[in-house]
Amino acid sequence: MYAVQIERLTKIYGSGATEVVALADATFDVAPGELVAILGPSGSGKTTLLTTIGLVTEPTRGRVVLDGELIVDNGWPPGLDLKRVRREKLGFIFQHHNLIPFLTTVENVMIALENNGVSTKEARARSMELLESLGLSQRLDHYPSLLSGGESQRTAIARALANRPRIILADEPTAALDTENGKNVMRLLKALAVENDSAILVVTHDHRMVEGFDRIFEVSDGRIVGERRNGSDNA
Amino acid sequence: MNLALRDIRHHRSRFIQTCLGLGLLLGVVMSMSGIYRGLFTDATAILTATAADLWVVQQDTSGPFAATSRLPEDVKYRIRAVPGVAQASALSFQNIQSDRNGKPFRFFLVGYELxxxxGPPVIVAGRPIRQKHYEMVVDRAMRLPLGAKLRLADDDYTVVGHTAKMVSSAGDPVAYVTLADAQKIQFQDDDNAIRNNRARLAEQISRLPFLAPAQAGQLAPQVAAIVGSTHIVNTVVARLAPGADLAEVQARINRWNHFRPLAVQDQERILTEGMIKKAKMQLGLFRAILLVISGVIISLIIYTMTLDKLRVIATLKLIGTRNRVIVGLILEQSLLMGLIAYAVGYTLIGLTHDKFPRRVDLVPVDLVSLFVIVLVICVAASLVGIRKAMRVEPAEALGN
Structure with missing residues (x-):
């Protein structure tokens, strides 16, 4: 079973003369444990692709199947509990980490667990364990403003992983980091994909960061214009 | 995990400063309510302390507090003779203003029969008046120590006792002297005027053609004594015997045609509706305005705090946080702000209300009402922030 399946996923903004096709007929699937990059310049539609899969942007048409469950079928079905799906199946990593500034490192991870009904005590224990595994044991009670860029992104990764989601969506996770820290984050994501058997989709515009990815989709003008697998080129 | 408390913990100083500022505002609202109540208590302080059932005043007046009223003192004997009257006493009231240490010194002088x-309802220090002349009991607010001398109408009066919380309807502290002293202070002319009046009367009487000089000489001092009499009072108060019918007693006194017997409820209405109604309305209006201002301030603060957190709220939505958690974050902060501000205001006014120049009566029903109003304001104020938060799209967490 695929972690992510999308079929002819399309997003059109406006209509008539002002119509803008942000995403056109995107079709692919991602297996569990697979690390996939979506590569393209600014405005190419890669973030739209990510947000339609992440149930943040409603597609104009197309289908999205997450972890075997048909979630989107030509738009969001009425009554769809988007938050439940996001809580249970998805983890998000952002360009600017998006840590909650008034929560400490450990609390930033706990919030994701508590959202899923985990008790505070258990959430704390699991968060501490996760953060320690990411080398943040000395930063548990620090506020985000006191963390370095790399530490902040590792905390954000810990938050995304906290509920052991089947799918992790990362939007330019290295854009705010220097090259070295960026590569470290990518290596970490690769290791986590294998370790947790999670599908990880990473949006980036930086070719240097996609080394070691299982697959790379190239996006331009809202269309997937190329696909590479482990160094091969299928464009 | 309570997000509201976590946010407050992180922005502790800003939150505390806001609560302090709001607390001061609520303290002012509480003091307004207290002054509002105090006006009524002050206005009726003498009425309450006298504990009379009937206030007999000059006909066609609403005296002795709201209008001038003059009665012959001996009316009290007629009133005592009315069936149903257990006790009747004459009273004299007057406002006195003099200078003390270069500042105006105002008080309300009550003359009563020993x-x-x-008389003074309670003596908190010293003793009651025991001599018929030249002793006085004063309210503590006059700041006259026991043994102090106060000069009134050419005589020195010694402070022998202190009473407390006795003020006139104008808020001036009350001093007590005997009725005879009060009459002398209020009605007796100075020595020059007495001499002149006597000479004028003697001169006029001596010119009367039907009187022999010897008769005129004997009559003049008698007439002068009558004209110069100070046996005038402002009211006669009466307490009825148990079971006596107030209306019947009033009807009997009304039949005399020269007096107006006011029940204590009439007197209370004259004092509260006539004399302090506008002041009460003004204070009530101030209180309402201040509450509206408090509501607007809480609303603005909560809205601003929500605006500061829009990206956080978007992130929370994106990671699947339920709406009730986000609503709780805003609502709990608003309520907590209101509660802390209320506590600050209450503490502030509790510590200072005795130091206000006028009485501040903190009545539980007012305090509880304000508490409920503050909670309602906090909930209403948070709605603006909640509305904004609910409209935030999770997508706003992405990008720059």
Whole structure:
């Protein structure tokens, strides 16, 4: 079973003369444990692709199947509990980490667990364990403003992983980091994909960061214009 | 995990400063309510302390507090003779203003009969007046120590006792002297005027053609004594015997045609509706305005705090946080702000209300009402922030 399946996923903004096709007929699937990059310049539609899969942007048409469950079928079905799906199946990593500034490192991870009904005590224990595994044991009670860029992104990764989601969506996770820290984050994501058997989709515009990815989709003008697998080129 | 408390913990100083500022505002609202109540208590302080059932005043007046009223003192004997009257006493009231240490010194002087109605209700220091002349009991607010001398109408009066919380309807502290002293202070002319009046009367009487000089000489001092009499009072108060019918007693006194017998409820209405109604309305209006201002301030603060957190709220939505958690974050902060501000205001006014120049009566029903109003304001104020938060799209967490 695929972690992510999308079929002819399309997003059109406006209509008539002002119509803008942000995403056109995107079709692919991602297996569990697979690390996939979506590569393209600014405005190419890669973030739209990510947000339609992440149930943040409603597609104009197309289908999205997450972890075997048909979630989107030509738009969001009425009554769809988007938050439940996001809580249970998805983890998000952002360009600017998006840590909650008034929560400490450990609390930033706990919030994701508590959202899923985990008790505070258990959430704390699991968060501490996760953060320690990411080398943040000395930063548990620090506020985000006191963390370095790399530490902040590792905390954000810990938050995304906290509920052991089947799918992790990362939007330019290295854009705010220097090259070295960026590569470290990518290596970490690769290791986590294998370790947790999670599908990880990473949006980036930086070719240097996609080394070691299982697959790379190239996006331009809202269309997937190329696909590479482990160094091969299928464009 | 309570997000509201976590946010407050992180922005502790800003939150505390806001609560302090709001607390001061609520303290002012509480003091307004207290002054509002105090006006009524002050206005009726003498009425309450006298504990009379009937206030007999000059006909066609609403005296002795709201209008001038003058009665012959001996009316009290007629009133005592009315069936149903257990006790009747004459009282004299006057405002006095003099200078003390270069500052205006105002008080309200009550003249009462020793052993009669209308004297100081409680002596908190010293003793009651025992001599018929030149002793006085003063309210503590006058700041006259025991043994102090106060000069009134050419005589020195010694402070022998202190009473407390006795003020006139204008808020001036009350001093007590005997009725005879009060009459002398209020009605007796100075020595020059007495001499002149006597000479004028003697001169006029001596010119009367039907009187022999010897008769005129004997009549003049008698007439002067009558004209110069100070046996005038402002009211006669009466307490009825148990079971006596107030209306019947009033009807009997009304039949005399020269007096107006006011029940204590009439007197209370004259004092509260006539004399302090506008002041009460003004204070009530101020209180309402201040509450509206408090509501607007809480609303603005909560809205601003929500605006500061829009990206956080978007992130929370994106990671699947339920709406009730986000609503709780805003609502709990608003309520907590209101509660802390209320506590600050209450503490502040509790510590200072005795130091206000006028009485501040903190009545539980007012405090509880304000508490409920503050909670309602906090909930209403948070709605603006909640509305904004609910409209935030999770997508706003992405990008720059």
């Amino acid at each position: 052993g009669g109605l209308g």
